[in-house]
Amino acid sequence: MDYIIETDNITKKFDDFTAVNGINLKVKRDSIYGVLGPNGAGKTTLISMLCTILRPTSGTALVNGYDIVKNANEVRKSIGIVFQARALDDILTGREHLEMHAALYGVPRDVRKDRIDEILDLTQLQDKADEVIKTYSGGMKRRLEIGRGLIHYPKVLFLDEPTLGLDPQTRESIWEYLQNLNKKEDVTVLLTTHYLDEADKLCDKISIIDKGEIIKSDTPKNLKKELKADIITIKVDDEERFASLVSKLDFVRDIHTLNGEIKLVVESGENLVPTIVNFASENGIFVNSIELEHPKLEDVFIHYTGKPITQGEKKKGKGGNKSKKGGRLNIMGRRR
Structure with a gap:
C-alpha cells in the first residue's frame, strides 16, 4: 500500500497539556482523508506538525517519504497549506x-504564467x-486560497476547516471543487473539519479525534454500517x-x-416499518406519517466520544423529551 503520510506515535505537549497524544495515522496517496x-x-496541532510548523515533542511522521524533522525543507516543498484564518491582501x-x-515557491519563470492560468x-x-480581493465573495476567497496552495505542484494539500463560516450553498461549491481538484491534480487532500456532512461527502476515509487521540478510523460508510441501528x-x-x-x-432499543x-x-x-404500522392499527392508533433514517456520522461520533461534535457550540433546544431508558436519544441504546 502506497501511503503519502505516515505518523509514528506523534505527540505534542505544551507544558503540562498534551494536545496530540501518540497518534498513528496512514493516508493513502491520491485520497481525501478527513480528521x-x-x-x-x-x-490543527496535528496538521501544524505535519506541515513542519510545530516540532513534535516525541514521535515523528513521513510526508511524501520525508521525515518532518530531519527533512523539513523537502516536506515543505511537497505540501500546500490552507489554514482557517484568512490570509489574503484586499x-x-x-x-x-x-x-x-x-515566485516565493520557486516556480520557474518560464512556466509561471501557464501555471497561474x-x-x-x-x-x-x-x-x-x-x-x-475586497470585491470577492467568501467562497471566491476560499477557492483562491486553495488554488494558491497548489501553485507549486504539491503532492499533499492540507486544509484546516476549509469551509468554516461559509453559507451552505458556498460550502457545497467548495466540496465539488475539492473533489475535482483531487482527480485533476492527482493531489492528496488531508482536511480537518467538525462538519460531519462535509466529512461524509468528501472523505475516502476519516479518523475521529478527541482529546488529542484518534479513537476510530475507517470509511464513512463502514463507520455508519458498524452501528447496526436505524431510526424510525x-x-x-x-x-x-x-x-x-x-x-x-x-x-425497540430506545424511544424518544x-x-x-x-x-x-x-x-x-426496513423490515420493521410495516410491523410498526400494523401494531399501531391493531391498537386503534392512526399513523399520520412514518420515516426511516439510517445512521449518520453524528451518531457514530456520539457513540465513540459520548457527546455531539458541536457540544458547547449550540444552544440546547426546548421541548419535552421522553426516553425508554432515560437520557438523550442514543442510537446504540445505552443511557448517556
Missing part, C-alpha cells in the same frame, strides 16, 4: 496573489483574476398511548418523543 473532531480536539488582485506565491481555470476565477420517526394521533405501548416491544414525533431506535428498520 474529524470538535474544536480543541488537536486537529488591495491585491487574485492574479497578483498567485504571481507572488509562485491553470490555477485560475481550476478555481473558476478567470473572470475575476484582475479584480482586487413516526407521527400518530395518540402520541402518549402509542409511545407507552411501542416502548414495550423487544426490538419531541414536538409531536416519536423516534424509535431499532435494527434492520
Whole structure:
C-alpha cells in the first residue's frame, strides 16, 4: 500500500497539556482523508506538525517519504497549506496573489504564467483574476486560497476547516471543487473539519479525534454500517398511548418523543416499518406519517466520544423529551 503520510506515535505537549497524544495515522496517496473532531480536539496541532510548523515533542511522521524533522525543507516543498484564518491582501488582485506565491515557491519563470492560468481555470476565477480581493465573495476567497496552495505542484494539500463560516450553498461549491481538484491534480487532500456532512461527502476515509487521540478510523460508510441501528420517526394521533405501548416491544432499543414525533431506535428498520404500522392499527392508533433514517456520522461520533461534535457550540433546544431508558436519544441504546 502506497501511503503519502505516515505518523509514528506523534505527540505534542505544551507544558503540562498534551494536545496530540501518540497518534498513528496512514493516508493513502491520491485520497481525501478527513480528521474529524470538535474544536480543541488537536486537529490543527496535528496538521501544524505535519506541515513542519510545530516540532513534535516525541514521535515523528513521513510526508511524501520525508521525515518532518530531519527533512523539513523537502516536506515543505511537497505540501500546500490552507489554514482557517484568512490570509489574503484586499488591495491585491487574485492574479497578483498567485504571481507572488509562485515566485516565493520557486516556480520557474518560464512556466509561471501557464501555471497561474491553470490555477485560475481550476478555481473558476478567470473572470475575476484582475479584480482586487475586497470585491470577492467568501467562497471566491476560499477557492483562491486553495488554488494558491497548489501553485507549486504539491503532492499533499492540507486544509484546516476549509469551509468554516461559509453559507451552505458556498460550502457545497467548495466540496465539488475539492473533489475535482483531487482527480485533476492527482493531489492528496488531508482536511480537518467538525462538519460531519462535509466529512461524509468528501472523505475516502476519516479518523475521529478527541482529546488529542484518534479513537476510530475507517470509511464513512463502514463507520455508519458498524452501528447496526436505524431510526424510525413516526407521527400518530395518540402520541402518549402509542409511545407507552411501542416502548414495550423487544426490538425497540430506545424511544424518544419531541414536538409531536416519536423516534424509535431499532435494527434492520426496513423490515420493521410495516410491523410498526400494523401494531399501531391493531391498537386503534392512526399513523399520520412514518420515516426511516439510517445512521449518520453524528451518531457514530456520539457513540465513540459520548457527546455531539458541536457540544458547547449550540444552544440546547426546548421541548419535552421522553426516553425508554432515560437520557438523550442514543442510537446504540445505552443511557448517556
